[in-house]
Amino acid sequence: MATQHSRSAARLMMAPAVILLLGWMLVPLVMTLWFSFRRFLPNRPDIVPGWVGFDNYVRFVTSSAFWPSVQTTLIIVGGALLITIILGVLLALLLDQPMWGQGVVRILVIAPFFVMPTVSALVWKNIFMDPVNGLFAHLWRAFGAEPIVWLSDAPIFSIVLIVSWQWLPFATLILLTAIQSLDSEQLEASEMDGAPPLSRFFYIILPHLSRAITIVILIQTIFLLSVFAEIFVTTGGAFGTRTLTYLIFQRVLESQNVGLGSAGGVYAIILANIIAIFLMRIVGKNLDA
Amino acid sequence: MGRIVLDKVTKRFGSVEVIPPLDLTIEDGEFTVFVGPSGCGKSTLLRLIAGLEDLSSGHIEIDGADVSTVPPAKRGLAMVFQSYALYPHMSVRKNIAFPLRMAKLDQAEIDRRVSNAAQVLNLNDYLDRRPGQLSGGQRQRVAIGRAIVREPSAFLFDEPLSNLDAALRVGMRLEISELHKRLQTTMIYVTHDQVEAMTMADKIVVLRAGNIEQVGSPLELYNRPRNRFVAGFIGSPRMNFLEGAVAAKHGAHAIGFRPEHLGISLTEGEWRGKVGVAEHLGSDTFLHVHPENGGETITVRVDGEFSARHGDIVYLTPVAEKIHRFAADGLRIQ
Ligand SMILES: Nc1ncnc2c1ncn2[C@@H]1O[C@H](COP(=O)(O)OP(=O)(O)OP(=O)(O)O)[C@@H](O)[C@H]1O
Ligand SMILES: [Mg+2]
Numbered sequence: 001m002a003t004q005h006s007r008s009a010a011r012l013m014m015a016p017a018v019i020l021l022l023g024w025m026l027v028p029l030v031m032t033l034w035f036s037f038r039r040f041l042p043n044r045p046d047i048v049p050g051w052v053g054f055d056n057y058v059r060f061v062t063s064s065a066f067w068p069s070v071q072t073t074l075i076i077v078g079g080a081l082l083i084t085i086i087l088g089v090l091l092a093l094l095l096d097q098p099m100w101g102q103g104v105v106r107i108l109v110i111a112p113f114f115v116m117p118t119v120s121a122l123v124w125k126n127i128f129m130d131p132v133n134g135l136f137a138h139l140w141r142a143f144g145a146e147p148i149v150w151l152s153d154a155p156i157f158s159i160v161l162i163v164s165w166q167w168l169p170f171a172t173l174i175l176l177t178a179i180q181s182l183d184s185e186q187l188e189a190s191e192m193d194g195a196p197p198l199s200r201f202f203y204i205i206l207p208h209l210s211r212a213i214t215i216v217i218l219i220q221t222i223f224l225l226s227v228f229a230e231i232f233v234t235t236g237g238a239f240g241t242r243t244l245t246y247l248i249f250q251r252v253l254e255s256q257n258v259g260l261g262s263a264g265g266v267y268a269i270i271l272a273n274i275i276a277i278f279l280m281r282i283v284g285k286n287l288d289a
Numbered sequence: 290m291g292r293i294v295l296d297k298v299t300k301r302f303g304s305v306e307v308i309p310p311l312d313l314t315i316e317d318g319e320f321t322v323f324v325g326p327s328g329c330g331k332s333t334l335l336r337l338i339a340g341l342e343d344l345s346s347g348h349i350e351i352d353g354a355d356v357s358t359v360p361p362a363k364r365g366l367a368m369v370f371q372s373y374a375l376y377p378h379m380s381v382r383k384n385i386a387f388p389l390r391m392a393k394l395d396q397a398e399i400d401r402r403v404s405n406a407a408q409v410l411n412l413n414d415y416l417d418r419r420p421g422q423l424s425g426g427q428r429q430r431v432a433i434g435r436a437i438v439r440e441p442s443a444f445l446f447d448e449p450l451s452n453l454d455a456a457l458r459v460g461m462r463l464e465i466s467e468l469h470k471r472l473q474t475t476m477i478y479v480t481h482d483q484v485e486a487m488t489m490a491d492k493i494v495v496l497r498a499g500n501i502e503q504v505g506s507p508l509e510l511y512n513r514p515r516n517r518f519v520a521g522f523i524g525s526p527r528m529n530f531l532e533g534a535v536a537a538k539h540g541a542h543a544i545g546f547r548p549e550h551l552g553i554s555l556t557e558g559e560w561r562g563k564v565g566v567a568e569h570l571g572s573d574t575f576l577h578v579h580p581e582n583g584g585e586t587i588t589v590r591v592d593g594e595f596s597a598r599h600g601d602i603v604y605l606t607p608v609a610e611k612i613h614r615f616a617a618d619g620l621r622i623q
Contacts, residue, residue, distance in 0.1 A: 183372060183374065185371075185372050186375075186376060188341050188361075188368075188370070189368070189374035189376075189435075191341070191361050191362060192341070192361045192362060192367065192368050193362070193387050193391055193435070193439075194391040194392055195387075195391045196391075199391060203376070203379075203387070204376060207378040207379075208377075210378075
């Protein structure tokens, strides 16, 4: 792909895909921007649509729900990242060991990833966390304890749990392939160098995984920022589980205020970009090495 | 100190016996080379000594202590791997210091030993680089550095030069030999390159399919190979073998003679043949001669000045006292 000719040919070939993707991205973005500067409540014929300048933006941030929702978003994303990466590394280490029925176990571990978020949230809500008939309730009662009403007593933790369960397979899979790419001679060398198992983990395996871990963090953050179904199905945004995404949804669909919701959407884009830039810095550093 | 004794050591992978019962003694300070064709169990044997593989049966003693079940770190051996196995995320300095940190030495002592090793191996300019920023030869030196700082009782090398280009290989070969002369520590060196074996070893162990074919000094193996396999394996180019009537005349099933132990003449000699390929090395020329009686090609080493071209007729005569005789079972006839 070095000559002038082949390069321009390549550009031509890529053009349809680029244009399609650009349109795909630009149309909704421009529409969101457009609506965010307008007063637009389609179900309220008495309110006349029109330009309002930055009104929507000011109202969105000054609403009492804004900062708590940012906080909730960060807690859920951070919590899920923490759990999936720690458990992901441990599971990957475990799955890397030769054991009987390895293939089946691996498929079982990956399975939650194939379950739709709505379904998995329902499964958790009704089968595990139900305060009367849930498995956890039975477990608690078996030990003579008062069952926890998960979704109202520990709502954020419950959602972090559900989301982590869904994303653990992804983290495990990426980390497992990374572990498998570790040169076994390096481990043997460190063994000969007198490193006990724990040191081997911290000095050899973990640094080797750092690149895979940053990739997992990056990809998961992008998806976790927009977690929605799990909240919708379980708490419906009550008990302080309203994330930024959920707040926007409420503004647009529950209060039918498209303008205000769009302004929230723009804030979400900004937040996502701040985090993305932040992460790219770290990832860039890690990927260079 | 580093006297290593293998006593009826065996190794099986599942039902495959890779090392049949094997006895071997490696004296303190000796440079021992394991050679043999690919897959003969050299690496396996080395890893058994290192403790990276469990013995199927038998015992290994280091300096009189039975270490058969002692973990690798406690055997006091250091190993240099074929892939170097450097830690890619650590600087050269940290790589070399790693075994010392694991041994919980104090920082001053670590610094002293690391700078010593860097001095010996010419690594001073690279101490703060990562392994990825070094050439193959430099990586090799770092791997050796990581081994010497531990001051082990013996070094184990598994084909450490096989990833290097020819020129570098010769240089590193000398460096390792020099290191051995200086440290006077036992070294076990695995290779399938018989030139490395001949040039470096105090003692060569020739292996075939896990069996020891012969143990001895390079010249012992060269002059008095115990059987046809060793005779063919040691020496470059390979020894020529003849069977049948010619061999019977010498009272043997087969006779062998090295390319350098053949006289060549343009006018008279024992065998008449036509020159096939001539390999000119400058100092020497290897001629591949096709005998006229239709026997196997004979390689002969002649002076670089000797001019013979493809298709020339030459006469070959083996040096009588340099002929090796072998019985039908391959063993040498004294
Ligand atoms: N982990 C293992 N499981 C089963 N068989 C093995 C294992 N490791 C080695 N072998 C077998 O043992 C034999 C000896 O292997 P080894 O690696 O010691 O050979 P080698 O002499 O070092 O060869 P090379 O010169 O190619 O490195 C081979 O036939 C190999 O297939
Ligand atoms: Mg090998």
